[in-house]
Amino acid sequence: MRIDLTELLQKVGNETDIEQSEKVSFPEDGLTLTKPVIVNAHLANIGPSVLLLGRAETEAELECSRCLKKFKYPIAIELEEEFSKEPLIPKKSKEIELRNEDFVLPIEEDNTIDLTELIRQDLSLEQPIKTLCSPDCKGIKGDK
Numbered sequence: 828m829r830i831d832l833t834e835l836l837q838k839v840g841n842e843t844d845i846e847q848s849e850k851v852s853f854p855e856d857g858l859t860l861t862k863p864v865i866v867n868a869h870l871a872n873i874g875p876s877v878l879l880l881g882r883a884e885t886e887a888e889l890e891c892s893r894c895l896k897k898f899k900y901p902i903a904i905e906l907e908e909e910f911s912k913e914p915l916i917p918k919k920s921k922e923i924e925l926r927n928e929d930f931v932l933p934i935e936e937d938n939t940i941d942l943t944e945l946i947r948q949d950l951s952l953e954q955p956i957k958t959l960c961s962p963d964c965k966g967i968k969g970d971k
């Protein structure tokens with residue numbers, strides 16, 4: 828999912844809201860999505876970087892680990908990311924707070940950002956470890 832930041836990048840202080848949906852699938856993660864991913868986000872150009880705050884929603888099809896029935900599982904993930912065209916190199920003259928945990932993602936040459944990989948990572952983290960179609964699933968019928 829690509830988002831064009833050309834207008835946003837024209838001026839520091841520019842802000843915009845986006846709503847974008849795209850059908851994606853991540854078979855390599857065993858993740859079958861039954862609905863497109865819908866992203867609602869607010870973007871702000873803060874000068875050295877662009878901040879993105881928002882959420883992504885979709886629905887996955889999972890297999891119950893007890894009865895093997897397939898069921899739908901709505902997933903929503905929070906997005907809080909920072910993007911930059913230049914690698915953010917600390918300036919020597921300034922006191923820099925250490926920001927090891929912050930991970931700044933690149934803005935491509937053509938002023939776009941790609942959210943697909945980000946969403947893929949977040950979605951695979953959101954998958955329940957134990958997948959049950961319902962909390963009181965009785966398992967496969969006849970199984971004792």
Ligand SMILES: [Zn+2]
Pocket residue numbers: 891892893894895896959960961964965966
């Ligand atoms: Zn079940």
